[in-house]
Amino acid sequence: MGKVFYQKYEMPDGMAAEALKLAEKCVKKDDNSLRRGTNETTKAIEKGTAKLVYLSLDVDPPEIVGHIPLLCEDKKVPYVFVDTKKELGKVAGLDVSMASAALVDFVEFSKDGESLSLRAKELAKMK
Numbered sequence: 001m002g003k004v005f006y007q008k009y010e011m012p013d014g015m016a017a018e019a020l021k022l023a024e025k026c027v028k029k030d031d032n033s034l035r036r037g038t039n040e041t042t043k044a045i046e047k048g049t050a051k052l053v054y055l056s057l058d059v060d061p062p063e064i065v066g067h068i069p070l071l072c073e074d075k076k077v078p079y080v081f082v083d084t085k086k087e088l089g090k091v092a093g094l095d096v097s098m099a100s101a102a103l104v105d106f107v108e109f110s111k112d113g114e115s116l117s118l119r120a121k122e123l124a125k126m127k
Contacts, residue, residue, distance in 0.1 A: 004057055006066045008073075009123045011081055019080040019116055023054065024091045026107045033105040036092050038065055041100040045071050050102040052117050053079035056088050059099045068100055069124075077102075078120035 026033040035044045044050040045068070053072050059065050072079045082088050085097030092098055106113030 004059075004062045006055065006062060006069050007057060007081055008069050009125075011123065015116075015119065016080060016082050019052070019054065019120075020082060020087060020091045022052075022106075022109060022112050022116060023101065023103055025109055026103055026105065026113075027091065027093055029107040029109075030105060031093070033103060033107050034092055035102040035104055036094065036098055038068070038100045041068065041102040042071065044102040044104055045075050045077050048075065049104045050075075050077045051106060051113060052103040052120070053077055054088055054101045054103075055079055055081050056083070056085040056097075056099050057081050058084050065100050073124065073126060076121075076126055078117040078126070079124065080116070080120050 035041055055065050055068055069079060085099055088101055089096050089098040092101055
């Protein structure tokens with residue numbers, strides 16, 4: 001899969017899987033910890049409630065989520081990339097694909113969440 005225009009950095013091996021596992025654990029504990037879809041993700045970032053944003057790399061057309069990395073950088077919200085919409089939808093507990101999502105609560109996994117967020121910020125070169 002080629003790099004899409006909104007992919008601002010390369011993720012280290014295993015980081016996407018770690019991010020998806022965190023989202024899955026949080027959703028199992030509290031279904032309201034994840035905002036699903038591009039509109040809900042955008043609103044969570046703008047309101048300042050998003051703690052970690054997920055972006056799928058196979059979105060077509062890519063302009064659907066192209067604004068999200070810029071918005072995340074403006075609001076200092078860390079974001080990570082996952083390979084497919086299908087795997088993001090599955091983690092969210094949906095039977096459909098999903099272009100983006102935002103964790104708004106790390107529930108009881110704040111240590112894991114903060115660590116992952118810090119690494120994502122460093123990769124995106126956010127201050």
